[in-house]
Amino acid sequence: MKKIINDPATVVADALRGMALAHADLLDVQYDPAVVVRADAPVPRKVAVVSGGGSGHEPLHGGFVGRGMLDAACPGAVFTSPTPDQVQAALARTDGGAGAVLIVKNYTGDVLNFETGAELAAVDGVDVRTVVVDDDVAVRDSLFTAGRRGVGGTVLVEKVVGAAAERGVGLDGCEALARKVIGQVRSMGLALSPCTVPHAGQPSFALGDDEMELGVGIHGEPGRRRVPLAPADSLVPALLDPILADLPFAEGDRVLLFTNGMGGTPLMELYLAHGIAERLLAERGITVERRLVGPYVTSLEMQGMSLTLLKLDDELVELWDAPVRTAALRWGV
């Protein structure tokens, strides 16, 4: 394992200290329990938008804390959900009296810990609504699984709901909007190489030089199947087709296309893939109206990418375009 770290046990806290210094104008970081909070929190009478999850997916979620997006993020240990006291602390620090929307990715550990944290906050008198993002089409959703995973779509949910909360939309409205975005966002990813969790010291799975894992989750956990590596012209439809088949998206739809890097894939390859995806969507009569390209939901140093498609309408376009000022996303301010 080659990493720029000292002790695997202190990786997250050490990273948070640097993040606090790098973005002191935006963020206030507390360490016990660990919470990344918007510097001007709590904002009176604004619905608090709070999320979190395992660390190792940076900039998700701490990188999205700030004006127009999240009020707080709870960073767990690497690839491990945060604990209920972190969630409770985040809600306590951001409660402006208008309640809170808790955005949770559908992983069993996250759901259980956030559920417990929300219960604790409710005892404190905070009105908490929890929404669970489950956009990953690679996973079959049935009574026999824990349901679809929450992956790249989470960023879009956080942006849209954050924008609505910033303009004063109430708790019911924010919750309904979150459910609407979750209902029309879909993702799928692939991995070309594994990543190494610092405290594990060795790669989390093995892939041959000529193999890739199709339908991978944001920890490299498998989804659909392992297949031979292929040129980008074949890779991109292997991600896009299952997404398009799922909602289903239809000719004439307007969409946001999010081409995400898993951490170890250069922007050059992401732009290349993005270009192919736009062409394929145009061929199907689907209009890409908004784009996001870059490593926003990563898996440490894993090579790979995911595509996320969100069906747009005028309301969502306006909220996507609304000003945002965070460490990782900034426009309009």
Add this chain to the structure above:
Amino acid sequence: MGCTAERVAEALRAVARVVAEHRDELVRLDREIGDGDHGENLNRGFAAVVSKLDAEVPATPGAVLKLAATTLISTVGGAAGPLYGTGFLRAAAAVGDAGELDAAAVAGALRAALEGVVARGKAVVGDKTMVDALTPAVGAASAAVAGGDVAGVLDAAAEAAERGAESTVPLVARKGRASYLGERAVGHLDPGARSTSLLLRALAGSAR
């Protein structure tokens, strides 16, 4: 022989030692079908339990179990934190403020723990989870109460849990991250079932 707060604290220290010894094994099992953090998370949690017990052992067995519960919930993370935490919390509630636990109380605490785990995780036997180890353990513990002592009850529970954990090998997972693997989870021992059987074996060893 009754089981005092001091004995329960000793048992938890034994659990922490066993979890530390098996940390890498649990990481490996979890890496095969999950995300590889189970051993690390449990080790972090039980080490925190021990450091709190080193500072002060609460007065009753129930209070010791509650301390373990809240510590696990606030340090473990993942699915294991809320599941083990809830299990210990329900066990604490079941034993109340008794000063010593007899065999029946220990079996009752195990049953309450199982009910808590099932309520939180909503898994049933056959889903390839810790419930596959804990359920037969509770049955065996109850059967061993008559004429047995605390050590006998925990021995029976540990033995049944080991068989229950082994029974997860051929199963398709239906809960947690392993469920995403579908058929590919077959042939792997469930790490949660394994840690449950390790935990019960440590408790049994400490009671002897």
